[in-house]
Amino acid sequence: MFGYQGKALHVDLTAGSTNTKFLKEGFCRRFVGGSGFVAKYLYDFLPQAINPFSPQNMIVFATGSFCVTSIPSSSKYAVGSKSPLTNLIGDSVSSSFWPERLKKSGFDLVAISGRATRPIWILIDEGCVTLENGKDLWGLSTFEATEEIKNKIGDKSVSVAAIGQAGENLVRYACICNDYRQAGRAGIGAVMGSKNLKAIAVRGSKPVEVAEPEKLRELSSEYTKQLRQGEGSKGYREYGTLADVGQMNELGSLPTRNWQESTFDGADKLDWDYISKRWLDRKLPCSHCPLACSRLFSVKEGRYKGSSAVMDYEPTYAFGPNCGVDYYPAIVHALELCDSYGMDAISAGVSVGWAMECFEKGIFDKKDTSGIELRFGNHEAMTGVIELIAERKGIGDLLAEGTKAASEKVGRGSEHFAMQSKGMELPGFEARGLKATGFGYAICTRGGCHVRSGSYDLNLKNTVGRSDTDERIGPLVKETEDFASLIDSLLICRLTRGLWPDFEARFSGLAELYALVTGFEFNSYEMRKAGERITNLKKLFNVREGWKRADDCLPSRMGEPLPDGSMKGARISGAEMDGFLDSYYRARGWNEKTGIPTEKKLSDLGLGE
Known part of the structure; x- marks a missing residue:
């Protein structure tokens, strides 16, 4: 087939075995790739009503037909499992080098089931698959584990998708991190942790054939030019998504202090002009993308000196207005913690915001919050609680369950302001205003x-x-x-x-x-x-x-x-x-x-x- 490698890798961690399946043309035509492949696999292979942390749950990674072609902005993968956060289908998308190298290794899809008896990591190297001892990686951050695996292989160009301590500790919104990008939201990192799977490293060089290479290159070149120069993409090229803070505030649709308000009095300190002049480091584009919407922010002085993170609108909302925080270095540090521990930033920020409202309403006191004065605007409290969540210590153990489960346990009316739907915390666009x-x-x-x-x-x-x-x-x-x-x-x-x-x-x-x-x-x-x-x-x-x-x-x-x-x-x-x-x-x-x-x-x- 053109556009696909035509192969799926199946890994049974319980048996310690791997085998290759061939993808049929009809399957590819009907379900396309990526999220479609993931959904079909989960529907066909998962038994009904299993616990998401059961060995029977499956994690499915899938690339798309556009990956490893001349089409711009197409180096992406989808991953899914039954979500431990919602108990429903959980799928996510991430980008950059990892999907390219997976596909070049010879596979369109990787399906992982079972549970290893000890921590492991998987190496997929030019189509050859090995299960490696991961005992020395357990307990490391996503960044540390990635570097350690690259050192073990002796090749810095290897791409690694890893979990951090949040995934190991089964935080229900733990994510998977690759190439400083995250497959977030659905808690698939926790499913990896439940399987004792620390990481998947990929390396490959196998090309992918396309049906009409010359015509595709010509059209891709035109689209690349539009993305680099066109008015429709100008905002993303110049600001990424960070200009949304000011826009949402003007529209009266910027969720503030756990959605109690819709405008933030500190929004000017989160405005693009303000933060870019002080903390913007550089663009950090995904592989094969002319938009280069990602922006690395670095803190050079003060309490959070040395912190850096690839910032966009959603973590800025979640740790900023939603928690009443207008100090951008603290927001950068909060996201750095999430990325290091391997934890979804939206769910983490909204969970902290819910706890802050509980504290201010008298539902929580310091005995409940590990001695922390958990009030809106207290950025030191916010960053401290993020660490407790990842470690499942104190108040963090409750918040690691997500706001739906946490509010149902706490009660006392806190369910009313648990800002979630089906168990997943809401992003930064006010539903009543939009x-x-x-x-x-x-x-x-x-x-x-x-x-x-x-x-x-x-x-x-x-x-x-x-x-x-x-x-x-x-x-x-x-x-x-x-x-x-x-x-x-x-x-x-x-x-x-x-x-x-x-x-x-x-x-x-x-x-x-x-x-x-x-x-x-x-x-x-x-x-x-x-x-x-x-x-x-x-x-x-x-x-x-x-x-x-x-x-x-x-x-x-x-x-x-x-x-x-x-x-x-x-x-x-x-x-x-x-x-x-x-x-x-x-x-x-x-x-x-x-x-x-x-x-x-x-x-x-x-x-x-």
């Missing part, structure tokens, strides 16, 4: 997430008004969600979406690229169907695990009116949520009352077997 965005959080298959639904684009691009809740929203959210499923399966960066003016052009443009890579004659309609098929498959996994309509919801705080900002008074009522779900399920062709995919819809998508 209602289509909030509805997207509610229906997202992996929990409270903006990138899996993509519906924030509807508000930020003014496709719909910020307060709109009419019948258009359901079909539009379906479209953004299916597009997100598609690009996470093709595996091209979502920041490239500005290459095309609208959804029809996006699906058509991706169909053209896919055909040039694979030789499969896909059109816009078939691309849409592929995205829809993958979304439905993820939904089927969740239904099998006990999902019900009531789980497509937002925190009850969203029913309170916003107290400040340009969207003051905005709220999401129960009637608005029900109306949206009805229109969304109708647009999907699912049962409107239950939200479960119908047999007809599944048959139409080829999922009826």
